Structures are given as C-alpha cells and as structure tokens.
Amino acid sequence: MSAxxxxxxxxxRSPAPRRHLEAAPTRAYRRARPRVLSAVVTIAGIGAIxxxxxxxxxxxxxxxxxIAGLQTEQRDLLRQExxxxxxxxxxxxxxxLTANAEHLGMVASGNPVFLDLSTGAxxxxxxxxxxxxxxxxxxxxxxxxxxGSTLVDPAADDRTAGSPENSAAGGGSGxxxxxxxxxxxxxxxx
Amino acid sequence: MTxxxxxxxxxxxxxxxxFAIVGVFVVKLVDxxxxxxxxxxxxxxxxxxxxxxxxxxxxxxxxxxxxVLADSVDRFDITASPRNVGDSTEMTLDGERVVVPTTExxxxxxxxxxxxAADLFAALTExxxxxxxxxxxxxxxxTFTAVFDLDIGWVYSELRPxxxxxxxxxxxxxxxxxxxxxxxxxxxxQEDSCxxxxxxxxxxxxxxxxxxxxxSLIVVEEPTDGGTVHLTIDADLQWFAQQQLAQQGTAVxxxxxxxxxxxxxxxxxxxxxxxxxxxPNDLNSxxxxxxxxxxxxxxxxxxxxxxxxxxxxxxxxxxxxxETQLTVPGNYTNGLPSGENITDVFAHGDLRWTATGILMNSxxxxxxxxxxxxxxxxxxxxxxxxxxxxxxxxxxxxxDGGTVYPADQTRADTVTLATQxxxxxxxxxxxxxxxxxxxxxxxxxxxxxTLVAGCEQADGTWTDVPVPTGERVVSEYAADTTLLMMETxxxxxGLRNVISVPGYRIAAKTGTGEVAENGQxxxxxxxxxAGVFPADxxxxxxxxxxxxxxxxxxxxxxxxxxxxIMEQVIKTFRVTPSTEAAPNLPLTW
Numbered sequence: 167m168s169a170x171x172x173x174x175x176x177x178x179r180s181p182a183p184r185r186h187l188e189a190a191p192t193r194a195y196r197r198a199r200p201r202v203l204s205a206v207v208t209i210a211g212i213g214a215i216x217x218x219x220x221x222x223x224x225x226x227x228x229x230x231x232x233i234a235g236l237q238t239e240q241r242d243l244l245r246q247e248x249x250x251x252x253x254x255x256x257x258x259x260x261x262x263l264t265a266n267a268e269h270l271g272m273v274a275s276g277n278p279v280f281l282d283l284s285t286g287a288x289x290x291x292x293x294x295x296x297x298x299x300x301x302x303x304x305x306x307x308x309x310x311x312x313x314g315s316t317l318v319d320p321a322a323d324d325r326t327a328g329s330p331e332n333s334a335a336g337g338g339s340g341x342x343x344x345x346x347x348x349x350x351x352x353x354x355x356x
Numbered sequence: 357m358t359x360x361x362x363x364x365x366x367x368x369x370x371x372x373x374x375f376a377i378v379g380v381f382v383v384k385l386v387d388x389x390x391x392x393x394x395x396x397x398x399x400x401x402x403x404x405x406x407x408x409x410x411x412x413x414x415x416x417x418x419x420x421x422x423x424v425l426a427d428s429v430d431r432f433d434i435t436a437s438p439r440n441v442g443d444s445t446e447m448t449l450d451g452e453r454v455v456v457p458t459t460e461x462x463x464x465x466x467x468x469x470x471x472x473a474a475d476l477f478a479a480l481t482e483x484x485x486x487x488x489x490x491x492x493x494x495x496x497x498x499t500f501t502a503v504f505d506l507d508i509g510w511v512y513s514e515l516r517p518x519x520x521x522x523x524x525x526x527x528x529x530x531x532x533x534x535x536x537x538x539x540x541x542x543x544x545x546q547e548d549s550c551x552x553x554x555x556x557x558x559x560x561x562x563x564x565x566x567x568x569x570x571x572s573l574i575v576v577e578e579p580t581d582g583g584t585v586h587l588t589i590d591a592d593l594q595w596f597a598q599q600q601l602a603q604q605g606t607a608v609x610x611x612x613x614x615x616x617x618x619x620x621x622x623x624x625x626x627x628x629x630x631x632x633x634x635x636p637n638d639l640n641s642x643x644x645x646x647x648x649x650x651x652x653x654x655x656x657x658x659x660x661x662x663x664x665x666x667x668x669x670x671x672x673x674x675x676x677x678x679e680t681q682l683t684v685p686g687n688y689t690n691g692l693p694s695g696e697n698i699t700d701v702f703a704h705g706d707l708r709w710t711a712t713g714i715l716m717n718s719x720x721x722x723x724x725x726x727x728x729x730x731x732x733x734x735x736x737x738x739x740x741x742x743x744x745x746x747x748x749x750x751x752x753x754x755x756d757g758g759t760v761y762p763a764d765q766t767r768a769d770t771v772t773l774a775t776q777x778x779x780x781x782x783x784x785x786x787x788x789x790x791x792x793x794x795x796x797x798x799x800x801x802x803x804x805x806t807l808v809a810g811c812e813q814a815d816g817t818w819t820d821v822p823v824p825t826g827e828r829v830v831s832e833y834a835a836d837t838t839l840l841m842m843e844t845x846x847x848x849x850g851l852r853n854v855i856s857v858p859g860y861r862i863a864a865k866t867g868t869g870e871v872a873e874n875g876q877x878x879x880x881x882x883x884x885x886a887g888v889f890p891a892d893x894x895x896x897x898x899x900x901x902x903x904x905x906x907x908x909x910x911x912x913x914x915x916x917x918x919x920x921i922m923e924q925v926i927k928t929f930r931v932t933p934s935t936e937a938a939p940n941l942p943l944t945w
Contacts, residue, residue, distance in 0.1 A: 234567045245430055249497040255424050255522035260595040277858070277923070280932050289933045291858035299596070306602035307595055309524025310637035 659869025662779030
C-alpha cells in the first residue's frame, strides 16, 4: 500500500456529489403543504358524511311518517270498502230485490218455451207473465238487516233520469221509456 | 434514596388501583354485554316496541252462485277511561278554545249511537277509578267515525270482528250462527275449520307518537283469512221454497214444513228449506225448536212416500211387474197378531188392482201383500241400501239417521214388519227421503247427497271437495219402472190437477204419515208429496213435507207447494219439457 505513489491525485471531492448525501427532508417538511389540504378534505368529508346522515335520517323519518299515514289510510279505506260491501250485500239480498221489483210493478215470468236450434222445434207450453212471486201475503222470509230500509221510489228515479246529465248517459229507465212500443229495448253499449 | 423508593411504591399503588378499577369495569362489562346480554336486550326492546294484533277475517259462506249468506264485518266497541273523564277543551274553527263539559260530550255520543245517555253515564260512574269501561258495543263504521270525530280525549275504541248474514232467514237453517265465543250451529260450526281465521301480530319499535322508528325490527306474523265455504244450494230458489212453505204452512195451520230439491245426476242439494227458519241476524226470530234444520235433524214416520222402496226392491228381484195382478181386500190381518189389522185410507171391498194400481191408489194392504214376497232380511237390506238408518253424506251438523228396525226385531214384531213397507214404524228425515227419490231418478244409482261443494282457501285452492261415487241400489230397470208406475199418480191420481205442469212428465208419490205421540197414533199427520221430473229424463227430485197441519190433513196440503217449486225449478234451471208421452199402465184388471 505504501508503494503507491503519493502523487497520484485523489479524486477531487466536488460539491456536487456531496449533495447526494444531503440529509433527507424531514417528514414534516415534506408534508408541510399536503397537510393543509388533507385536513380540509377530511373535515369536509366528515361534514359531508354528517350532513348526508342527517339528510338520510330526515328522509327516513319523513318516510316513516308517510308509511304510517298511508297505512292508516289503507286501513280506513279497507274498512270503508268492507262497510260498503256489507251494504251492497244487504241490498242485493233476495228479499230486498223481490220487494223492490214488485214495488216497481214487475211480475213473475211465465212458463219458459224452448226453441231447439237443430230441429227448429218449439217445445214448452207458454203462459203469459203475471202474478206475484211473493203472493198475497207478501214476503214471509225475514231479514233483520232490512229493517228500516226503504223501497226504491220510481218517481225519484224518473226525476234523475230526466236530468240532462243522466239522459245523456243513457240511463236504464230513460232509454226504455223513449223506445217505441213494439220494439225490443236494447241497452246502450258503452 | 428513600425519596425514590417512596415514589416507586406510590406508582405501584396507583397502577394497582387503576388495574383494579379497570378490572371491575371489565367484569361488569362482560356481565352486561355477554352474560345478561339477551335478557337486557329483550327488556330494552319490550320498552320501546309495541305488538299489535292483526285480525284475519273469518271466511264467507256462499251459495252455488256466490251469493253471500254469511260474511265477516268490522264492528267497533267504543270504550272509555272513566278515570280520565273530565271536561275537555275543543278548538273552534276560529282557533278559540272552548270547554266542552262532560255531560255535553255524553249527550253527543248518546245521540250518535242511539244509546240512552243514562246508560253511558252509568258506565262511566260505575267505577270512577277504572281505566276501562265499555260505552257502546259493536257499532258500525259510520257510527264509530262519527263518535271519533267528536274528538273526546277519554274515549277509545276496540275492533270487534263480527258476523253478518245478508240474506237473513234464507238458508238460515243451514248457515247456522255464531255465539260470542265462536260458532254455535249449522254450517258455521260444521265447517269451522275451513272458515276460521288465525290472527297475526306485528311488532315494531315506535316513537312517542306511535310512528314506527325507521329501521327498527319488525316481526310480523301474517294473519291468515278463513276459507270460503261454498254450499250447493241456490239462494233464490231456497227463498222461493221457504216462501211457499211459509204461505201454505200458515194456510193449513202446519207446525213446520220442509222442502228439498236435489239434482238427481249429482246428488247436489239445491234447496233444503225449513219453515220456520231462523234469521241468524236475530236469534230471537224463532223459538229454539225451530232454530235448527229439521230437514236434516228431525226424523219422522214418512208414510206412503216410503212405498217406492218396496216396489223398487220387488221389481229389482223380479218379484213383480207393473201389471202384476192382485185382489186387494178392504181389511188385512194375515201374519199379524190377533186384534191387529191393516186398512186402506178409504173403505173398500175386494178390488182387482195391478201393482201400478196399488201404488197409484196408495193401498197399504196391497203394498203389504206384495211385500210378503220379500223376507225380513231383504226388506231391511232394501231400506239400508237406499240410505235409511244412517245420516246422509250431506254431513249436516247433528244430522239424524232415523230408525230402521233390523230383521231379527221385525221378525218378532210382525206389525212393524208389515207397516214399515208403507212408511210407519220406520223413521227418516226429509233429507233421506230426498235421497230416495234422487236414487230412483238416477236409474237406481244413489249419489251421496252434498250440501257443501268445497272450501276455497284464502289462497284460492280448494279443499274438502266431495268426490261423489255413486252406488247402485237397484237395477236401472227397477228404478225406471218404479218411476213409470209413479207417473200414474200425477196423471190419474186425485191430485193430478194440482201437481201437473203442462208439457212435463212427473213421477210423484203422496204420503200421509200418522204421528205417534206417547206410543199412540192420534189424529196428527205429517203430509208429503215427493217426486221426480221430467220422468222420461229425470233432472230434479223434489220432496215437500208439512208437519201436523190443522185444516188439511192429507198430501193435498203439500201438493201446491210441490207444484210451485217445480215450476220455479223449470224457470231457474231451464228444464226442457218431456219429449215422449207417458205410457198408460193398467191400474185394474
């Protein structure tokens, strides 16, 4: 080693390579600028989340009230439907229909007559319609639900049929009244 | 040195204390979070959550065309909390508060519900400390809404599922009714398993104002609605039959009446009418005796409408033909204990009747003489094969099977052995008689009677649908020939003008049964007219019976009703007229 010429120049230490050994910037230094940004982002994020959560719960609560309201409405409507069905069933009972039919002057049909389409033969012994289904003593088969119910008033029916909106719609009695005698009254198909 | 040692000990003590406290906390935490977790959660849930009963509705009972005979409806009990009763304040339209005194509130409720205010007042004052009292029970939605629109603070409500019978007394005998604790009678009770609904619950957490907390757990047990029971009867025709029974029954002073219409091909009961019949809406509408269906549950001695059994059995075994000749005396004692005799309804000397003539004239003696060709076992078997002695397959609640005495008993009791052939000493219900005529009309094949066409579950599936399998009782020849012989009743009998419907061939049989009371036959009669039409191609069997008429103690009392029902059946089901004329079977020789 000592035989090495002293004169051989050592490579000069230039300042440039020294820079490579410069102490790395501290973490704090490196993050000095991004830190502000991330803080803002974080706080904004938290804020947004909180806001979203607030809005969400407001919407949910509102939804809960809407649901509760609609459920109540549904229940009320179902009850109403049931009450109306109940009324309808009573009105369509045989006793009510018979009483009203007879009140309106309808009579029992006569013996049916049959036309055999394949042979063209007519069978049966026709009798004219007439007489009452309930007979002289009136309906004998009770129905407590009909107590206090009133019969249809044909005069009132005529009055409503005569009003402009009803006659335009072709109400049953109005249409029949206007048909000429001898023709079969036919309903207006809508 | 002492100073630092002191510090170290202090530090150790502090650490120990901290760890000890933390330890206590951990133990407590584990206890709460793990050991008692379930219990505490449940307790917490129970505080916040409410459980509501969700009612399923009891199924409907409908007729063959879907006419509702029994339906479930909502009724409301209006209740109150007497403890909280007091004057309430009310906002007027102008936003002013006015005090509504309690008396005024009571008066308003009384006016709406039609309950006397005194009763309401009594209900509120009976136990002033109570938190619950019924004010008015089972009001309709309309009334309920009106009461709640009053907005009285101490008034509450309860839902009360109730039952309504829109058709009233039509088929009231068949439908039955409910009591306060469930079904009591008729189809309501018999088909309870189909009709019954199960109520569900809905559990959730709710806020102070009753609204469900969003996201809170809901436990729902869905309620299931009851099924719909479909009957085979036709409500309109049933009404007609009941109406006819009521009119004629009143006119002849009968105690009761029954009418059956059965479709012969299927055994479906189209009409099973009882008069009087209960209106299930008003359980006091008839007496308790009349609240059921006598047509199924009350057997009686039917009299001569039973005779076709003897003739069909004899024809089936080839023991007679319609033209079989017999000399029928006016009094008959053969085979009977001394002192006993059999007579006909009218006095006569020796008459030369054919078998047809015997049936047409409803001769007891002739029927007994012909029936001697059958031994006691054969007679018993014939009755049993036609369904007597056991309830019909209609399976009505409390249905009775009547009485047929077995051969070993009738062998000793020769009077019953003879009389059972003309329908005395044997009992049957109207339903069983209808089944007999169904069998004769169906070529000797007995179809089980059906009253319930099935149970339609809430999800639309059908269960309990009867699968009718017919059973041959007598040969087709025997059944058809019996009908031919019975046609003479409608063509030549005394009631021909009342029964006949122009264009239709009718096979009919009259019956006047004597009623035994306290072991003695008295003057009371049970009169019937039974038949099948059109006789050449039978479609419907009709049996009409009146019990104990006062003014007309013969089958002439039942004939007009038989005729009216037949005409109505023709109109309702469009039964076409007969195509061939009835043969003229000889009645005498």
